[in-house]
Amino acid sequence: MRQRSRALSSLVVGLFALAPWLDACRERREPVAAGAASPGVSSAPAAEGDTLRQAAARTQRKIGVALATWFFKEAAYPELAAREFDSLTPENEMKWYQVEPEPGTFDFAPGDKLVAFAQAHSMRVRGHTLVWHNQLAAWVKRLEGDALKSAMLAHVTATAAHYKGQIAQWDVVNEAVDDDGELRKNSPFTSLGKGYIAEAFRAAHAADPGALLFYNDYMIEDLEWPKSQGAYRLVKELKESGVPIHGMGFQMHADPRRWPSYEVLKRTLEHFAALGLYIELTELDVPVGEIPGTLEQKLAAQKDLTRDMVGACVSVERCTGITLWGLTDRHSWLAAPEWAKLRGNGPHLALAFDDAYRPKPMRAGVIEGLSLSRK
Ligand code: G3I
Numbered sequence: 001m002r003q004r005s006r007a008l009s010s011l012v013v014g015l016f017a018l019a020p021w022l023d024a025c026r027e028r029r030e031p032v033a034a035g036a037a038s039p040g041v042s043s044a045p046a047a048e049g050d051t052l053r054q055a056a057a058r059t060q061r062k063i064g065v066a067l068a069t070w071f072f073k074e075a076a077y078p079e080l081a082a083r084e085f086d087s088l089t090p091e092n093e094m095k096w097y098q099v100e101p102e103p104g105t106f107d108f109a110p111g112d113k114l115v116a117f118a119q120a121h122s123m124r125v126r127g128h129t130l131v132w133h134n135q136l137a138a139w140v141k142r143l144e145g146d147a148l149k150s151a152m153l154a155h156v157t158a159t160a161a162h163y164k165g166q167i168a169q170w171d172v173v174n175e176a177v178d179d180d181g182e183l184r185k186n187s188p189f190t191s192l193g194k195g196y197i198a199e200a201f202r203a204a205h206a207a208d209p210g211a212l213l214f215y216n217d218y219m220i221e222d223l224e225w226p227k228s229q230g231a232y233r234l235v236k237e238l239k240e241s242g243v244p245i246h247g248m249g250f251q252m253h254a255d256p257r258r259w260p261s262y263e264v265l266k267r268t269l270e271h272f273a274a275l276g277l278y279i280e281l282t283e284l285d286v287p288v289g290e291i292p293g294t295l296e297q298k299l300a301a302q303k304d305l306t307r308d309m310v311g312a313c314v315s316v317e318r319c320t321g322i323t324l325w326g327l328t329d330r331h332s333w334l335a336a337p338e339w340a341k342l343r344g345n346g347p348h349l350a351l352a353f354d355d356a357y358r359p360k361p362m363r364a365g366v367i368e369g370l371s372l373s374r375k
Helices: 002-027 052-057 076-084 109-120 145-162 188-192 195-207 226-240 262-273 295-314 337-343 361-371
Strands: 062-067 087-090 124-132 169-174 212-217 247-250 278-284 319-324
Touching: 052 062, 052 076, 052 361, 062 076, 062 124, 087 109, 087 319, 109 124, 124 145, 124 195, 124 278, 124 319, 145 188, 145 195, 169 195, 188 195, 195 212, 195 226, 212 226, 212 278, 226 262, 247 262, 262 278, 262 295, 278 295, 295 319, 295 361, 319 361
Parallel strands: 062 087, 062 319, 087 124, 124 169, 169 212, 212 247, 247 278, 278 319
Antiparallel strands: none
8 A cells, every 4th residue: 555655656656747847838839759758668569450650659759741731632631641640741831822823912821721620630730831942932032132031921920820729840941042052052042141041940930839830851860961961050050049949851852773771861960959959850751763672672662661760750759740742643743744853754753652542561661660669
């Protein structure tokens, strides 16, 4: 009896010790970093028949999907998305060209529709993206200097304020670093000097102090790559100068012709996490067009590459979520002729479900990655 009361009291004490930390989480929409609540717990193997979201929940990670409003007319689309995923990213609906097509004229309707869908299905929302050189509204491309900077700050403020309290994470600045590690040369924002990035983060934070703010980029998945080193220098400087940056987004648009191993991915994610940043895999897809062999062999290799990327995330405590960049193969941007060539000869069949919404081996790769114990 005395022993049980001692155990009970130490449990209560433990819970109270956690309370302030939990409060901090509630204030800023901090993800429950895996294992933080109970250090030493490795990820839990998925149970037979688990949905992706159930398997992810066992590891305290989020498993997300990029969705596009125009595919909702297919009933199977929202159904599968809500069943398998607990996080969503608007594929295009929160980008500048859509949200502010004319100066000061805002159209949040498509983005609002996706947020409402997420709320109805207990899905987290990752906002994508506030400042990006692509898909800019035409009027922005005519601006420069102070006019460009104030338009950028007004856009960030208005968009983050509109979604205040509804967005867990924002990709505040997307793809600002070039392949050589310096600031991107074909971005109009680069002409403002690198200070524009810190200003964008501060404006987003002021508009929604509860959202976690991320820098997001691609081809940074290997530390040896100059672009990865450039992105590291950028976020390290932002973090050390007190800019409200909370996370690093690795897009994971895999290129099987040249892609890092599990060990290199793990080391790269750990390197950025050591800056005190949360890590997310934000736009994962694996095109099979250039993978040699039969379709079966291509899909098996796709599964292994997916397992390694997801497993690398699960092996890093501060890596809190994985998002697939689309629901089925035909919804993938790589199914669109204008983009397919970026990954060589197609078809790329880049996602976890086929055109008939049936699971592919890649889906099993996600489950296996989530079940990888942290070693
Ligand atoms: O909205 C127009 C529509 O009115 C028109 O009928 C249709 C036909 O041309 O095009 C529609 O615009 C397309 C838009 O997607 C919406 O579907 C654009 O042509 C097309 O270029 C655009 O592609 C998007 C691409 O970003 C633009 O750069 C992809 O869907 C989207 O998956 C892709 O996502 C990016 C991330 O945001 C950032 N990281 C890389 C990733 C892949 O490029």
